[in-house]
Amino acid sequence: MNLEQAYIYIIAGIFILFVIILCYIYVHLISALFIWPPTIPTDKRTANKMLEAAKKYFNQQQVFEVAELGVGYGGLTKRFSRYFEAAKFTGIELLFVPYLFSKIYHRKNPKVRLIHNSFLNESLSGFDLFLTFYIRGDKKLPEKLMKEAKKGAIVISNNFEIIGLELLEKLEVKYLVDKHYVYVHRV
Numbered sequence: 001m002n003l004e005q006a007y008i009y010i011i012a013g014i015f016i017l018f019v020i021i022l023c024y025i026y027v028h029l030i031s032a033l034f035i036w037p038p039t040i041p042t043d044k045r046t047a048n049k050m051l052e053a054a055k056k057y058f059n060q061q062q063v064f065e066v067a068e069l070g071v072g073y074g075g076l077t078k079r080f081s082r083y084f085e086a087a088k089f090t091g092i093e094l095l096f097v098p099y100l101f102s103k104i105y106h107r108k109n110p111k112v113r114l115i116h117n118s119f120l121n122e123s124l125s126g127f128d129l130f131l132t133f134y135i136r137g138d139k140k141l142p143e144k145l146m147k148e149a150k151k152g153a154i155v156i157s158n159n160f161e162i163i164g165l166e167l168l169e170k171l172e173v174k175y176l177v178d179k180h181y182v183y184v185h186r187v
């Protein structure tokens, strides 16, 4: 390869990278405009609080089914799947970029199944535990959970209480100057 060809490859590489970054930003701006909440991952402190809450209802070796509704980049499911060794996980994500990221992130974990779709179009009937970080005041998800989910299934929600389900616990997550809550519900 001569110097001229090397320059062409480098410029083409930079251009492709630039296009990928633009597509990524575009997808996220679109998602922020039309899909709410956008893909903001649950922070570590809250994720630990959610895990601690789940430990009260499920044993580490228990065989059970978990669904993360809006799995995003898959970090929360990862944390749960590390602890609950025998559980099976289904992550449902509407947006392609986070779905793809999750798919790559979990590629070596046979316990995790990922679905690229709206959780409103998937059956929620087979799960014992739901994890979510969804929107306050949304009626479709609570209605669907009440209609389809197993009686007694646990729903742990970051930041949003799910009105209509039985509230078991409201757990505080403290930050330096702020606090927010994890809500534990039963269907």
Ligand SMILES: C[S@@+](CC[C@H](N)C(=O)[O-])C[C@H]1O[C@@H](n2cnc3c(N)ncnc32)[C@H](O)[C@@H]1O
Pocket: 031, 035, 036, 037, 038, 039, 040, 041, 042, 068, 069, 070, 071, 072, 073, 074, 075, 076, 092, 093, 094, 095, 098, 117, 118, 119, 120, 132, 133, 134, 158
């Ligand atoms: C705030 S993020 C939380 C991500 C992840 N659950 C976490 O806690 O780290 C919410 C995610 O839900 C996804 N989402 C929103 N509506 C959805 C729907 N109807 N079906 C599937 N995913 C949805 C968004 O694309 C976004 O990735």
